[in-house]
Amino acid sequence: MSASRQQPGLCEDSGTACLVNQVRSPRGPKKGHLKALRNRIATLESIINCDQGNLGPNEVLDGNEKYNSDETAQIVSPPQDYIPNITKTECHDIRYSIDASAITSPTTPITPPNNESLDMMEADLVHPVAPMLHQGRYFSWSQRFTKPASYICLQFAMWALAAASSAHLQYMRESLYTRARSGIEALDRDIESSSAACLQAAQAWLLLTHYEFRYMSYRRAWLTAGRAFRIIQLARLHEIDRLNDVSMNMAHPEAWAEAEEKRRTYWLAYCLDRFLNISNEWPLSLHEEALCIYLPVSESDFQHSRPVIMDSLYDEIETSGQKMLPPFAETIVLITLCWHSVAFQRAAHGGKTSPSDGDTWKRHTRLYQMVQQRLMLVSLPPSSPELHDPMRLFTNMLANAAVIWFYNIMEALQVETGDEIILVPLYSAYEIVGLAKPLTRSSFFKAHAFSPMLLYLSAKFLKAHTDQLSTCLSASEDNQQKLEDLRKALRILQGGNNLAMSYLELLDSDAESLHKLCNLSNIQGCTMSEVTGQPESPFFLDIMNLF
Known part of the structure; x- marks a missing residue:
């Protein structure tokens, strides 16, 4: 025992040698935690300032200019000098080097990279809208120095x-996207490689x-x-529960979590497929x-890797309305029901059925x-x-949007109601x-990618039925105000x-302009800017094909 430390009285009286552990455990948060908290606080402050009108949209997106102190400048970055090499086996490990100078900000210095912060942000910002990764499994392999x-x-x-x-961190996104895209395309060029068609490749593409x-x-x-x-x-993910022993997975949480991650990857793609094609009735x-x-x-x-078995999609639709599902599963059921209504409309337009067909119409009514x-x-x-x-x-x-979808189909087919x-x-x-209000009160980065589609569907319905609604609503209902609320949400x-x-x-185009826009391909020398008097958006002509 150190001479500077007095021996306890009990040990001295009993004649026992007193051994004191002088090694102290490190105190305070673990490495990288404070930086992650600073990043989250900076994001929250920029969102609050934007909501209060103190910052414009461009300033929010360039938040690094506002948070440029010595502390908040310590933004962590992932490895930047890696382009994956193609191998013939998924098990081959690839080392990558770290080069902090590869990504630079005009105003913010970069410290040596520490990817823990971005991985933690994945749990907060990415997973809620793309809920397919098991975070424990992801954090486990993401910290390895070598990985496939x-x-x-x-x-x-x-x-x-x-x-x-x-x-x-907006200034980093393009560089990171380029690295991800070039890497996955390099894998894709070697079609015989198991890496090109594995679960992680599918998740990266999504x-x-x-x-x-x-x-x-x-x-x-x-x-x-x-x-x-x-x-x-x-990868045959659509039949994973036929290929795997479900009862065996239920007895092993780790195996069950791996199978559930595959299920979620499939279902995320399933929903994406329908959101992409539902408006234009394209094939799935x-x-x-x-x-x-x-x-x-x-x-x-x-x-938490707690093994649970859910119903199949077919069983849940057949017993629809009897129990509430988790949000992700509920989204799957709802978009499936919407697609069934689209299939009915497509069959009606193709002359294969009609609203006067009793059995078919009963099926559609049942879906509604x-x-x-x-x-x-x-x-x-x-x-x-x-x-x-x-x-x-x-x-x-x-x-709520599904209800509008079904009504619009009945109206398009001129069903008497x-x-x-x-x-x-x-x-x-x-x-x-x-619901647009809580959507915009939180960070707009957290909003689902297809939330604008639902806002537009609602606004389009209110705009198209203004005259009809005025006859059945009380004077207190202000349609114009509600349309303006939806416009405000889309602007945010x-x-x-x-x-x-x-x-x-x-939404801002009037009926005549919208008609012209839908026929731009037939108008010689006419641009969208000339029709609407607004700057042309490079994304606009793509979305015109949706509605």
């Missing part, structure tokens, strides 16, 4: 989307699709999604007829009732704290207006979503 090429591509795609979802929808063109994102769909089909890539896969479990069960039953299950008031969950909020909006029937989609449109979302920008331009 497909894993590195996935990590760069995750970093790109995380940076794109942060106000003060994340890049979400990035491209937000910041690039619709066509590019649509083609990128197709790459993910083909890999998923090649991932069909539901051959499915042998359970619906995804709740986020809590998934992230299912949607309304599910809406009653998931409905929450706009002030509910549960709506802080981006997927829960999107599910609520989608349930009573005057009071319009009150049902009207209520749903007003609910979406109310356009800071991080090109879809919102395009839908806002569509």
Whole structure:
């Protein structure tokens, strides 16, 4: 024992040698935690300032200029000097070097990279809108110095989307996206490599699709999604629960979590396929007829690796409205019901059926009732704290939008309905207006990529039925104010979503201009700027094909 430390009285009286451990455990938060907290605080402050009108959209996106102190300048960055090499086996490990000078900011110095911050941001910003990765498994392999090429591509795609979802890391997103895209394309060129068609490659393509929808063109994102769909089909994820021993997985949480991650990857692609094609009635890539896969479990069960078995999609639709599902599973059921209505409309336009066909029309009516039953299950008031969950909020909006979708189809097919029937989609449109407020109060980066589509659907319905609604509504209902609320929401979302920008331009166009825009290909020498008097958006002509 040190001479400077007095021996305790009990040890001295008993004649026992006293051994004192002089080594102290490190105190305070673990390495990198403070930096991550500073990054989150900077993001939150920039969002609050934007909401209060202190910052414009451009200033929010360039948050690094505002937070340029010595402390907040210590922004961590991922490895920047890596381009994956193609190998013939998934098990081959690839080392990558770290070069902090590869990414620079005009105003902010970069410290030696520490990717822990971006990985933590994935849990907060990316996962809520792309809920396919098991965070424990991701953090486990992401910290390894060596990893397979497909894993590195996935990590760069995750970093790109995380940076794109942060106000003060916007300057990094393009470089990270380029690295992810070049790496996954290099894998794709070696079609015989198992890395080119593995789960991580499919996940990387899906994340890049979400990035491209937000910041690039619709066509590019649509083609990128197709790459993910083909890999998923090649991996036969649609029948994972026929190929795997489900009872064996239930007894082993780690194996169950791996299988659930595959399910979620498939379902994310399944929903994306339908959102991409529903407005224009394009053919699907991932069909539901051959499915042998359970619906995804709740986020809590998934992230804590608690084995649970859900119903199949078919069983859930047949018993629709009897129980509430987790938000992700609810989204799957709702978009499937919407697509069934589109299939009915397509058959009617093709002359294969008609509204006068009793059995077919009963089926469509039954689907409409299912949607309304599910809406009653998931409905929450706009002030509910549960709506802080981006997927829960999107599910609520989608349930209301589904009601409008079904009504629009009945109207397009000239089905005779009573005057009071319009009150049902009207209520749903007003609910979406109310849900737009919590959508824009949180960070617009957290909003689901297809939220603008639902806002536009509601606004289009209110705009198209202004005259009809004026005869059945009290004077206290202000349609113009609600339309303005939807426009405001789209204006806020356009800071991080090109879809919102395009839908806002569509909404602001009057009927005559919209008619001209839909026929631009037939107008010689006529541009969108000449028709609307507004600057032309590079994303606009892509979105015109949707409606």
